[in-house]
Amino acid sequence: MKLQVAIDLLTTEDALELAGKVAEHVDIIELGTPLIKSAGLSVVTAIKGAHPDKIVFADMKTMDAGELEADIAFKAGADLVSVLGSADDSTVAGAVKAAQAHSKGIVVDLIGVPDKVSRAKEVRALGAKFVEFHAGLDEQAQPGFDLKGLLSAGEAARVPFSVAGGVNISTIGAVQKAGADVAVAGGAIYGAADPALAAKELKAAIV
């Protein structure tokens, strides 16, 4: 299982600083949606330039203009680009077309999709490299949230998947046990007093 750090900061400078601290312990560096909107796709170029050996994930969360949005993100240096599972099939297919042209990959983010298992199978058939079983920051903030529903959906879908939604040192074992290909940690790394140590410990918890 790979470890992905989600960088939900707002400036290229802060993203570069965090990536510099944690890159050696992670496989995938994700530039979060608010960061891309705030700084523009130049943040993807900056991170890929600083870490050419890492997989760089642009969390575009594309809802429309699938081919165009994926194309500009790949041109900026992304290896993986996300499209929303709630987008039209034509949007997912357009993004996959752009990925094929660049020999890169599309990840479909299932945030907000009511029937995640069915949609996971559909978008995999449309050419997604993997799907992300994802509870957003707003959903995580609600009382009673836990990761179990995402993990059981991931297990049931039987397609390659990542899990994002408050993954931390006490839950990463369960994520791996559910069969995830990628565990995504955001606040557990960037919110830690020592982000490098937090990333190192998460990586070490993967068996």
Place this chain on the structure above:
Amino acid sequence: MKLQVAIDLLTTEDALELAGKVAEHVDIIELGTPLIKSAGLSVVTAIKGAHPDKIVFADMKTMDAGELEADIAFKAGADLVSVLGSADDSTVAGAVKAAQAHSKGIVVDLIGVPDKVSRAKEVRALGAKFVEFHAGLDEQAQPGFDLKGLLSAGEAARVPFSVAGGVNISTIGAVQKAGADVAVAGGAIYGAADPALAAKELKAAIV
């Protein structure tokens, strides 16, 4: 009925040039999602600086982190910010909270929402200033697409609404007749040989 130009270009320079040509004929200048992701929110600041008397709409299409994403867009100079109708209620409510703090407005984009009429009422109750009955660029490109379904949904919802989905000189009359508060034109303006003339004619077609 107000006229909104959707600027689906990719650079701040091109957006400023188009806005300069058409601003006198439109009420709302929309910076498209791919433009914001490509250039960053500085494009919003640049357009608001050049056209302080116009309503500037940042088409953020927010799916998560509603309060944060709306806050950074308002801080950049936006008067209106979009949130996806497929987002969680907590995301819409968070964005509305940010809008209230800035005395600005949230527009909920119903692209991809299966039951647009019901969702329109829900998000209006959550505090959206208006809703956008929207067929995306990918959906418009499909055979057989027409605007009628959006217009009848808009009429049925009985909340303030805009219509976006290939509005042009031959359809803007029907958009107004359906009771829309805002007609959004993108390609009909930016794709025209003379964008200023196209915007002027669309404005003149509003009675």
